[in-house]
Amino acid sequence: MEKENYHHGALKEELIKNGLLLLNSEGVENFSLRKVATMCGVSHAAPYKHFKNKEEMLSAISHRVNQDFREYLEQVVVIHPGLDGMITMGKAYVRYMITNKEAYQFMFLSELKLSLRLEDDKFIYNEDSPFVPFYKAAYANLGPMFPNSKQLNMVILNMWSQVHGLASLIVNGIVEYNQDIEELVERMLTSTCLKQ
Structure with a gap:
């Protein structure tokens, strides 16, 4: 379940911020939207509201x-x-x-x-x-x-x-x-x- 304190656009920023941390620590091969969602404390489906796939999120980062x-x-x-x-x-x-x-x-x-x-x-x-x-x-x-x-x-x-x-x-x-x-x-x- 998504955190209630994420306002419109705030989750996307949080996904990018945590995605950068994950990318630096685990590399591209071990990067996943599911892991980023866990870092943000949201459902595994939540990142897909902002990014079609892993490649699109990497591009955004x-x-x-x-x-x-x-x-x-x-x-x-x-x-x-x-x-x-x-x-x-x-x-x-x-x-x-x-x-x-x-x-x-x-x-x-x-x-x-x-x-x-x-x-x-x-x-x-x-x-x-x-x-x-x-x-x-x-x-x-x-x-x-x-x-x-x-x-x-x-x-x-x-x-x-x-x-x-x-x-x-x-x-x-x-x-x-x-x-x-x-x-x-x-x-x-x-x-x-x-x-x-």
Whole structure:
């Protein structure tokens, strides 16, 4: 029986939220709507009011995770244009990954992760990739500094590797840093730009 406190639309959000947790803990192969329903405390039939099947729910989870991340980063870009905007973007990227570990795990470690290719120093990616907002902001902010597109793409790859690498190390408990993380990101990215 469904919980009485689920209002219209609230169950769908709860299914997506718990679906993400289940996906990260058990993987795609062991994922099922029945297990998600149990996590939400609803009947096994309840998820089918929102999703036709497992694939549709996985698609909804993927869309939600990437949309939330993109919107978070895009808000930062609008507020902080210019080179400072790139540094602000890097700080926001690390902050988001550290505070949204489930999203990080899904985007970069799950079987459904979205990838990109580097071909002839050009990025080839799906528009849904979590790399897109970072890339677009970097291109807009750093483009005037690096008119050579190949050099610019290497700078962007370097900066993304730095912020993503730092976020990964912290999220996975490999590095402990008890000081100001954002100040560290700023120093890392500033030194990258100055070296180019």
